[in-house]
Amino acid sequence: xxxxxxxxxxxxxxxxxxxxxxxxxxxxxxxxxxxxxxxxxxxxxxxxxxxxxxxxxxxxxxxxxxxxxxxxxxxxxxxxxxxxxxxxxxxxxxxxxxxxxxxxxxxxxxxxxxxxxxxxxxxxxxxxxxxxxxxxxxxxxxxxxxxxxxxxxxxxxxxxxxxxxxxxxxxxxxxxxxxxxxxxxxxxxxxxxxxxxxxxxxxxxxxxxxxxxxxxxxxxxxxxxxxxxxxxxxxxxxxxxxxxxxxxxxxxxxxxxxxxxxxxxxxxxxxxxxxxxxxxxxxxxxxxxxxxxxxxxxxxxxxxxxxxxxxxxxxxxxxxxxxxxxxxxxxxxxxxxxxxxxxxxxxxxxxxxxxxxxxxxxxxxxxxxxxxxxxxxxxxxxxxxxxxxxxxxxxxxxxxxxxxxxxxxxxxxxxxxxxxxxxxxxxxxxxxxxxxxxxxxxxxxxxxxxxxxxxxxxxxxxxxxxxxxxxxxxxxxxxxxxxxxxxxxxxxxxxxxxxxxxxxxxxxxxx
Numbered sequence: 001x002x003x004x005x006x007x008x009x010x011x012x013x014x015x016x017x018x019x020x021x022x023x024x025x026x027x028x029x030x031x032x033x034x035x036x037x038x039x040x041x042x043x044x045x046x047x048x049x050x051x052x053x054x055x056x057x058x059x060x061x062x063x064x065x066x067x068x069x070x071x072x073x074x075x076x077x078x079x080x081x082x083x084x085x086x087x088x089x090x091x092x093x094x095x096x097x098x099x100x101x102x103x104x105x106x107x108x109x110x111x112x113x114x115x116x117x118x119x120x121x122x123x124x125x126x127x128x129x130x131x132x133x134x135x136x137x138x139x140x141x142x143x144x145x146x147x148x149x150x151x152x153x154x155x156x157x158x159x160x161x162x163x164x165x166x167x168x169x170x171x172x173x174x175x176x177x178x179x180x181x182x183x184x185x186x187x188x189x190x191x192x193x194x195x196x197x198x199x200x201x202x203x204x205x206x207x208x209x210x211x212x213x214x215x216x217x218x219x220x221x222x223x224x225x226x227x228x229x230x231x232x233x234x235x236x237x238x239x240x241x242x243x244x245x246x247x248x249x250x251x252x253x254x255x256x257x258x259x260x261x262x263x264x265x266x267x268x269x270x271x272x273x274x275x276x277x278x279x280x281x282x283x284x285x286x287x288x289x290x291x292x293x294x295x296x297x298x299x300x301x302x303x304x305x306x307x308x309x310x311x312x313x314x315x316x317x318x319x320x321x322x323x324x325x326x327x328x329x330x331x332x333x334x335x336x337x338x339x340x341x342x343x344x345x346x347x348x349x350x351x352x353x354x355x356x357x358x359x360x361x362x363x364x365x366x367x368x369x370x371x372x373x374x375x376x377x378x379x380x381x382x383x384x385x386x387x388x389x390x391x392x393x394x395x396x397x398x399x400x401x402x403x404x405x406x407x408x409x410x411x412x413x414x415x416x417x418x419x420x421x422x423x424x425x426x427x428x429x430x431x432x433x434x435x436x437x438x439x440x441x442x443x444x445x446x447x448x449x450x451x452x453x454x455x456x457x458x459x460x461x462x463x464x465x466x467x468x469x470x471x472x473x474x475x476x477x478x479x480x481x482x483x484x485x486x487x488x489x490x491x492x493x494x495x496x497x498x499x500x501x502x503x504x505x506x507x508x509x510x511x
Contacts, residue, residue: 004258005218006041008200008226009241011273012057013044013073015232020447020466021277022473024501028057032065034272035229038265040241042069042224044097048087049080058087062094069093069135076100076125085132096129099139099167102146102154115150123157130162137200139167144175144183152191159193165200165224166191170213173206173236181216188221200224203239205231210239215247218257229273230281230288242266242287242319250314267320268345271376278464278475280451287319320345322372337375344372346379366458366481374460377453377479389499390439393417395488399427409434409488428487435488441495443467443474450483463490467498474498 012028015021023031028045035043045061046054062070070091074080076098088094100111100122107113113121122138129136138158140151155166168187170180184201188194201217201224203210214225231240245263248255270288274281283290293316308315316322322343334357341348341356348356359378364370393410407430410419420437424430428448436442447466452459463486465476474497478489 002256002258003223005222006198006224007039007241007245007259007261008042008044008071008202008224009035009038009040009228010044010202010226010238011035011228011232012061013046014234014238015228015273015277016046017234018232018237018277018279020473021232021279022475023057023276024497025053025057025060027276029060029064031272031276032061034265034269036065036068037262038269039260039262040068041260042071042095044071044073044226045088047073049074049083055083055087058084059090062088062091066092069095071095071097071137074098074129076121078125078128081125081129081132085129088133093135094133095135095137095165096133097137097139097167098125098129099141100125101141102151103142104147105145106142119150119154119157122154123161126158126161126163134164136163137165137167138163139169139200139202141169142171143168144170144180145172148183148186148190152187155187155191156193159191159197163197165198166194167200167202167224167226168217168222169202169226170204170210171202173204173210175203175209175213177209177212177216180213181220184217184220184222198223200226202226204233205236205238208236210237211243211247214239214244215255218248218255229269230279230285232273232277232279240286242270246287246314246319249318263318264320265345275477276475278449278466278477280449287314293321340372340375341379344376348379352379363460363481371454373454377460377462387496387500389413389496390492392488392492395431395434395485397427397431397484399430405430407431407434409438411435411438411492427484431484431488432491435491435495439495439499441498443469443494443498446473448487450486453479461486463487465490465494467491467494469498469502472501474501 012031016023032043045058048055048058058072070088072084072088074084074096081096081098084096100118101107102118107118126136126138140154143151168184199222201214201222203213225244227239227241227244229241231237245261248257249263267288281289337357337360338353356379390411390413393412395409397407399405404423405427406421406423408421409431410417418438420434422430422433422437424433445465445467449464451462453462454460458481460479460481461483462479467474474494476490476494476497478486478493480486
């Protein structure tokens with residue numbers, strides 16, 4: 001019989017620690033629901049004591065998402081564990097995940113604790129967590145740089161205290177695949193009671209080996225792998241879920257491992273994470289990159305046309321992509337559009353479909369043909385739970401290499417149209433300044449990104465802006481065949497999100 005592993009997704013916790021990423025409660029719920037569709041076994045929804053926002057998100061996910069284990073991280077401290085339980089107690093399958101470092105360097109310089117003190121704290125806090133929750137995971141932070149004998153001692157102690165999952169992390173991405181595989185093997189062979197619990201691994205990608213180390217661990221007896229979508233996370237990130245799963249699926253002959261992941265949901269999950277975090281995937285990224293199933297070389301093209309497996313070791317369909325080119329134009333009806341949405345995996349209300357269809361018709365008047373990527377971008381931009389306090393009415397730009405850029409922007413609010421003009425260092429800056437005058441909302445622009453969603457001169461341009469307010473990061477997005485319009489839409493989206501996040505109190509009346 002083939003072995004089986006559990007997938008522990010920490011996109012909402014470790015993934016959100018990616019610099020510049022800040023998800024609101026609704027976005028975290030949307031991600032959690034998609035992770036459920038993907039088939040993960042455990043969702044680590046956050047770090048309950050880290051902030052009120054994290055606590056609220058964990059609680060909301062616990063109440064909303066069923067059929068999957070919901071975990072909260074907690075330091076090996078009573079107040080952390082108490083707070084974690086307050087958040088996850090509503091889950092069908094709650095888990096408290098507590099951790100403490102076991103490496104000499106961490107104990108000496110970070111914890112300032114002796115081995116005996118760390119051992120006693122580990123055991124005591126697992127017992128404390130066990131008072132609340134049957135399912136308790138213990139992580140020995142920086143395990144890959146820990147003394148083996150001390151690591152064995154701590155793991156045996158927490159097993160006796162009631163831990164159900166032992167996590168052996170490569171916290172700083174220091175291990176090599178053979179070395180890390182041997183570590184898991186040594187733990188299996190030398191820790192008393194290890195057969196009673198799941199062995200988990202959590203590998204970071206500092207040396208680009210997170211996936212390789214995770215798979216090596218699986219080959220040596222790990223029964224749970226902790227990972228994130230698109231490999232997001234601290235520093236260089238975590239092991240990428242999509243690469244682990246497709247590695248196992250593609251090389252079933254080698255791994256002989258079963259799992260519960262529905263791989264056809266991988267691409268949609270990756271796109272959702274990219275959209276909501278604002279962190280793009282490089283084109284040559286394995287499995288979900290834009291070029292993962294692209295063939296430019298004439299030799300490659302000839303081979304693939306003759307037999308796909310000459311250059312494709314997995315199919316696009318296996319991760320939720322389609323090779324068929326969707327051709328929709330301005331004469332297409334709503335029924336055809338709605339059917340294509342279903343084929344692309346969208347589940348929308350009639351109001352959302354109508355809204356997307358109207359945007360589709362507007363785009364079809366500008367483009368010869370509308371592709372699947374165009375439709376995905378339209379839906380992702382226009383179906384939003386953020387309240388639209390301001391709507392774009394019109395804008396006019398005057399710009400050139402020998403004139404001061406000027407923008408006049410009209411926004412609608414509660415049926416009233418408000419128009420303001422402003423100058424700036426270029427057309428985009430002028431438009432942003434004009435919108436700030438209309439709304440009275442002042443934001444600090446930290447990053448501006450522009451990319452082509454589709455190919456050709458009439459391609460949709462997608463603009464992502466990262467702005468901040470009171471040390472809080474907000475991401476705005478906009479798409480259009482006109483990059484200035486896409487920029488205006490992105491900044492307006494950020495303004496609406498800021499108002500939704502902070503309330504009307506954010507408004508600053510400008511003279």
